[in-house]
Amino acid sequence: MDEKIKELRFDSKSAYEFFAMKLAYIIGPNQLKSFMDEGNVVVVDVRNREKFNEGHIPMALSIPKDELDKNTDKLTKDKLTVVYGCCEYCSAAALACLTLSQYEYPCVMMSGGYNAWTEYYRYAVVSEN
Numbered sequence: 001m002d003e004k005i006k007e008l009r010f011d012s013k014s015a016y017e018f019f020a021m022k023l024a025y026i027i028g029p030n031q032l033k034s035f036m037d038e039g040n041v042v043v044v045d046v047r048n049r050e051k052f053n054e055g056h057i058p059m060a061l062s063i064p065k066d067e068l069d070k071n072t073d074k075l076t077k078d079k080l081t082v083v084y085g086c087c088e089y090c091s092a093a094a095l096a097c098l099t100l101s102q103y104e105y106p107c108v109m110m111s112g113g114y115n116a117w118t119e120y121y122r123y124a125v126v127s128e129n
Contacts, residue, residue: 024108025097025107025108025109026108026109026110026111027082027108027109027110027111028110028111028112028116028120029110029112029116029117029120029121030120032057032082032084032110032117033121035080035082036058036059040079040080041079041080041081041082042061042075042076042079042080042081042082043057043059043060043061043081043082043084044060044061044063044075044081044082044083044084044096045057045060045061045062045063045084045085045114046063046064046065046068046083046084046085046092046093046096047062047064047085047086047092047114048064049062049064051086051114052127053126053127054126055114055118055124055125055126056114056124056125056127057084057114057117057124057125058124058125060084060125061074063096065085065092065095065096065099068096068099068100069099072100072103072105075100075105077104077105077106079106080106080107080108081100081105081106081107081108082107082108082109082110083096083097083100083107083108083109083110084109084110084113084114084117085113085114086113086114086115087112087113087114087115087116088111088112088113088115088116090113093109093110093113094109096109097109
């Protein structure tokens with residue numbers, strides 16, 4: 001296995017394909033902010049509603065991962081959907097993107113989730129209950 005890994009690390013064509021795919025489907029907070037400023041994106045928070053109400057990215061829709069199948073009518077295939085979870089260790093956003101891809105929605109995942117946004121921009125929206 002170590003030899004195969006070493007071989008792959010020197011395979012620049014495979015590396016190029018891997019990083020191109022990664023950059024196509026995973027964005028950071030700064031790129032999300034640019035997309036939001038342009039107005040051609042739908043932002044989806046897949047954390048539970050309690051966490052969403054405590055704070056979320058401006059313009060984000062609250063659609064918990066377990067409810068995504070039933071709420072695709074809130075989305076559009078005409079805009080890119082950016083999905084985020086709580087943090088870099090959360091798999092909810094990746095699972096949500098997998099689901100959205102199956103329904104043929106163009107989507108990407110924001111790396112680092114809500115925590116990355118608040119660390120980078122230091123602001124969020126709190127929902128009124």
